[in-house]
Amino acid sequence: MQKGRILCVVPIALTLLIALGCGKQPSTAIHPVKLKMFAPLPEGYPAQAAALTEEKINLGRMLYYEPRLSKSQKISCNSCHGLSTYGVDGEPTSNGHKGQKGDRNSPTVYNSAGHFVQFWDGRAANVEEQAKGPVLNPVEMAMPNDRQVITVLKSIPEYVDAFKKAFPEDRDPVTYDNMAKAIGAFERKLVTPARWDKFLKGDQAALTEEEKIGFNTFTTVGCQACHAGALLGGNLYQKLGLVKPYPDASDPGRAKVTKKDADRMLFKVPALRNIEKTGPYFHNGKVAALDQAVAHMAEYQLGKPLSETEVRSIIAFLKSLTGDIPVDYIKEPALPKSTSKTPKPDLTD
Ligand code: HEC
Ligand code: HEC
Incomplete structure (x- = not known):
């Protein structure tokens, strides 16, 4: 690298570091490196083997x-x-x-x-x-x-x-x-693009200040260690109760499939797309409110309880993940009529 470019790059890097780490006010400036862990939604999830006709x-x-x-x-x-x-x-x-x-x-x-x-x-x-x-x-x-x-x-x-x-x-x-x-x-085409995707594609105005601060809180506390990528999850297994044992351990999770003790309480990390709308939460559905779900994560997955302000801030960001339902695509079609050959409903056990 040329000398002139180094002279130029160093002050920029310093300014970024100061902006990232030293400000006391919650920052709305989002560091581009943080965004590298995320991606906008694709238009669908094509099957490898067969065409989606x-x-x-x-x-x-x-x-x-x-x-x-x-x-x-x-x-x-x-x-x-x-x-x-x-x-x-x-x-x-x-x-x-x-x-x-x-x-x-x-x-x-x-x-x-x-x-x-x-x-x-x-x-x-x-x-x-x-x-x-x-x-x-x-x-x-x-x-x-x-x-x-x-x-x-x-x-x-x-x-x-x-x-x-x-x-x-x-x-x-x-x-x-x-x-x-x-x-x-x-x-494969049930996709819900959100304001977050517009933001990732470069529209700075797609997120509010509060949501940008929320994103910084989300990444500063470490949620993205498990919830990253285009779906903010859905790409790895993790132990529920990684740092502190989770109170409800009745479901063995992944161990039910593998029969291995090491896989007890391992669950797929869920995606956080539309999370505001998909409660109650967790595999057992026992947590009704999103703020409580976020607080549980901080306590049991990260071992650092969050303040109410931090929880609220994270939720502000999570709401930017609520996408548009594809209303035309999901329209219920007219279903064909049964014939005399169609078996009757069976209400026995
Ligand atoms: C009686 C309720 C019920 C019906 C009916 C039902 N599901 Fe589900 N579905 C569930 C539950 C509960 C799970 C989670 C079970 C588990 O993980 O062990 C699930 C899981 C799924 C998942 C996995 C999602 C993920 O994040 O892993 C998909 C996809 C799905 N269902 C699609 C379908 C389709 C397609 C049908 C119809 C053929 C269907 N379901 C019918 C209750 C239902
Ligand atoms: C070490 C990995 C890990 C970290 C870190 C983590 N999570 Fe999770 N998260 C999980 C797993 C695993 C589940 C599924 C748990 C279950 O239901 O069994 C989950 C579930 C959730 C759910 C419920 C999703 C649903 O559909 O029910 C929310 C909301 C959530 N996480 C948000 C967060 C937030 C916010 C943070 C940061 C404060 C965070 N998570 C940090 C692994 C993690």
């Missing part, structure tokens, strides 16, 4: 809203992941078949295709694999087996036709795997 997405949308994929013919994916309510149902744990409660909170489906794995414990690799779970889960949609699902779908000519169009290369397109692939294709 319109036919596949349209079929996926129908299936997402389809209550006949449940034993009672009353519960669809949308019952627990309401698309007009940020992909959640607002319950600590959801009501499944005949009102049965599961033991974990329903996470949002928005942006979930961008997570490195699915579920709180990562037991499904991607949204296509995930979608095979709830339909056969006895406390969720409770279908007895995949054959029964196929019987329902094949009894409805409009579905048979839609599967043919979505999977033109398949000789027998109405399969359980293809059902999950279509739902996954639909989910």
Whole structure:
């Protein structure tokens, strides 16, 4: 590097350091290096193996809203992941078949295709694999087996036709795997760009002063150690109660999948996109308020309790992550009518 440039760079670096570290007032100046850990949302999360055709997405949308994929013919994916309510149902744990409660909170489906794995414990690799779970889960949609699902779908000519169009290369397109692939294709475009994305793309005015201060608080206390990237999470496992044991240790977390003691209380770090709208919080859904969730994180993950002002400041930033729901994309389609061959709803256990 030339001498002249060094002379020039040193004072700039010093000024930045002073601006970052020494000011007593909370700063609205955001250091560009801090932003490097974050990224704007993409327009979707393409599948590596298969193209997201319109036919596949349209079929996926129908299936997402389809209550006949449940034993009672009353519960669809949308019952627990309401698309007009940020992909959640607002319950600590959801009501499944005949009102049965599961033991974990329903996470949002928005942006979930961008997570490195699915579920709180990562037991499904991607949204296509995930979608095979709830339909056969006895406390969720409770279908007895995949054959029964196929019987329902094949009894409805409009579905048979839609599967043919979505999977033109398949000789027998109405399969359980293809059902999950279509739902996954639909989910891959459930994206919610927010003001935070505008800011990251260079629009300084997209965030308020309070939100910029909030971002600095978020990164100064260390939340970004786990909540970074485009989703501010969704890209690693971490122990809940990393620094101080978490009071509710009844759910083994990732250890439920791996059967390894070292994985006890390890959970996927959730994304913080739309977090203002997706309570109650944590895998057990036991924390109703966002300020309490943030305080828990500071106490159990970082070991440094925050002042009320700091919590409020972080929440101001978190609210800038609330994005736009894609209203046209999620519009509930008209579902085809049952025929005389369609099995009847079954309300037994
Ligand atoms: C009865 C409520 C219920 C129904 C119905 C339901 N889910 Fe879920 N969903 C949950 C719960 C609870 C979890 C978390 C379970 C876990 O992590 O062990 C979950 C997890 C997910 C996830 C993972 C999100 C993440 O952040 O890891 C996706 C994606 C998802 N569901 C999509 C669907 C789809 C698609 C359907 C329909 C085929 C569906 N769900 C039906 C309750 C439900
Ligand atoms: C060491 C990693 C780590 C750090 C640091 C961390 N978190 Fe978390 N965060 C997690 C994990 C893991 C979970 C999921 C816990 C669970 O529910 O089992 C979580 C959950 C959350 C939730 C609830 C999300 C939901 O959908 O229910 C919020 C809100 C949150 N974190 C915010 C923060 C904030 C704000 C900070 C900084 C004060 C922070 N986190 C620091 C790992 C971390």
